Amino acid sequence: MRREISxxxxxxxxxxxxxxxxxxxxxxxxxxxxKGKIESEERSLAAAFRETRxxxxxxxxxxxxxxxxxxxxxxxxxxxxxxxxKIVIFYLxxxxxxxxxxxxxxxxxxxxxxxxxxxILGRYRDSQRVLHQAYDFLRHKRYGAxxxxxxxxxxxxxxxxxxxxxx
Numbered sequence: 001m002r003r004e005i006s007x008x009x010x011x012x013x014x015x016x017x018x019x020x021x022x023x024x025x026x027x028x029x030x031x032x033x034x035k036g037k038i039e040s041e042e043r044s045l046a047a048a049f050r051e052t053r054x055x056x057x058x059x060x061x062x063x064x065x066x067x068x069x070x071x072x073x074x075x076x077x078x079x080x081x082x083x084x085x086k087i088v089i090f091y092l093x094x095x096x097x098x099x100x101x102x103x104x105x106x107x108x109x110x111x112x113x114x115x116x117x118x119x120i121l122g123r124y125r126d127s128q129r130v131l132h133q134a135y136d137f138l139r140h141k142r143y144g145a146x147x148x149x150x151x152x153x154x155x156x157x158x159x160x161x162x163x164x165x166x167x
Contacts, residue, residue: 004085005044005086005087006037006051007045007047007089009035009063009093010092011034011056011093011094012138017113018113020113021033021114021131021135022100022110023110024102024109025108025109025110026105035090036050036054048089056100057101058095058097062096065092065093066091066138066141069091069134071134072087072089073127114135
């Protein structure tokens with residue numbers, strides 16, 4: 001089975017209503033975080049920053065990386081009839097600005113509160129799980145409690161998602 005490793009950043013910004021998470025719209029009812037393949041000889045964090053810059057225009061100076069947060073998605077999907085096992089390494093960072101400039105590979109973006117983001121991620125259980133881990137991490141950080149350990153959990157194959165209104 002072919003194997004791919006990608007990296008990305010779960011980007012959020014603070015609002016009065018709570019943290020809002022940045023989701024990118026790829027078309028065909030598919031929303032997700034900024035992420036992409038790790039290039040040869042590249043470290044996962046460097047790839048995560050590079051992909052976030054390429055897909056959102058957010059530079060590393062525009063992001064405040066959360067310490068001690070690193071979670072994984074693991075799932076299998078089919079490409080050209082062949083199974084591919086994919087691992088995505090996610091970091092968490094607070095954005096210093098609301099406006100992003102999306103790449104040509106995306107059709108839109110939105111900033112969503114946790115509940116909205118969870119609905120938008122729909123049936124992509126691994127994406128929902130890493131979002132939940134990010135949200136729990138931020139809640140525990142806010143109230144001074146130690147965050148729970150982020151369990152990798154089993155991977156699931158992507159399925160269709162239903163888009164909702166953007167904020």
